[in-house]
Amino acid sequence: xxxxxxxxxxxxxxxxxxxxxxxxxxxxxxxxxxxxxxxxxxxxxxxxxxxxxxxxxxxxxxxxxxxxxxxxxxxxxxxxxxxxxxxxxxxxxxxxxxxxxxxxxxxxxxxxxxxxxxxxxxxxxxxxxxxxxxxxxxxxxxxxxxxxxxxxxxxxxxxxxxxxxxxxxxxxxxxxxxxxxxxx
Numbered sequence: 001x002x003x004x005x006x007x008x009x010x011x012x013x014x015x016x017x018x019x020x021x022x023x024x025x026x027x028x029x030x031x032x033x034x035x036x037x038x039x040x041x042x043x044x045x046x047x048x049x050x051x052x053x054x055x056x057x058x059x060x061x062x063x064x065x066x067x068x069x070x071x072x073x074x075x076x077x078x079x080x081x082x083x084x085x086x087x088x089x090x091x092x093x094x095x096x097x098x099x100x101x102x103x104x105x106x107x108x109x110x111x112x113x114x115x116x117x118x119x120x121x122x123x124x125x126x127x128x129x130x131x132x133x134x135x136x137x138x139x140x141x142x143x144x145x146x147x148x149x150x151x152x153x154x155x156x157x158x159x160x161x162x163x164x165x166x167x168x169x170x171x172x173x174x175x176x177x178x179x180x181x182x183x184x
Contacts, residue, residue: 001017001022001023001024001025001059001060001061001062001063002024002025002026002027002055002056002059002061002062002063003024003025003026003027003062003063003065004027004028004051004055004062004063004064004065004066004071004075005028005063005064005065005066005067005089006026006028006029006030006031006032006035006036007028007030007032007035007065007067008032008034008035009065009067009089009090010026010028010035010063010065010089011032011034011035011038013063013065013087013089013099014026014035014038014039014042015038016099016102017042018038018041018042022042022043023042023043023044023045024039024042024043024044024045025044025045025046025047025055025059026039026044026045026046026047027046027047027049027050027051027052027055028047028048028066029048029049029050031046031048051071051074051075053078056078056079056082056084059084060084060085061084061085061086061087061097062075062079062084062085062086062087063086063087063089063099064076064086064087064088064089064091064094065089067090069091069093069094072086072088072089072091072094073091073093073094075088075094076088076094076095076096080096085097087099089119090116090119091116092115092116092117095116098113098115098116100112100113100122101113101119101122101123101125101126102126103126103129103130103133105133105135105141106135106141106145107145108133108141110126110129110133112125112126112129140172144168144172147165147168148165151164151165
């Protein structure tokens with residue numbers, strides 16, 4: 001994976017890549033301290049200079065996070081000439097691959113995207129969902145997963161099982177979203 005850029009936007013992309021365990025080649029004229037911290041733990045090749053076409057050798061996906069649309073176009077043109085995909089941050093014209101905003105809660109994964117039109121909106125929606133979806137370590141979430149596994153055994157009718165689970169989830173939603181009555 002090639003990352004072109006070394007600022008806060010590139011940092012966010014690198015942090016999103018951490019769970020993948022991918023190797024990174026990073027090229028930038030400048031590196032923000034927070035970006036350098038985000039590189040910890042990666043198999044890494046780092047170059048303190050401008051992008052060069054040779055940087056594309058051996059990579060399969062490029063993230064261009066330069067805050068410079070002209071630089072993004074140059075990176076995208078060279079990458080596309082080699083059949084490589086580019087995620088050009090906030091530059092839809094130079095973008096072939098989109099990275100949605102992702103919420104992970106154990107086995108629950110939600111990906112939110114505006115197809116590059118407004119990444120900040122995707123982030124806000126993900127943050128709102130974070131408050132609605134329990135963490136995988138929350139006992140209620142674990143109990144729901146176990147209940148579903150048990151229900152796979154009985155009742156045998158999948159439609160009846162789905163309806164029962166929908167009723168439970170609807171009740172949880174009502175209990176979570178409606179204000180609680182105070183006992184005063």
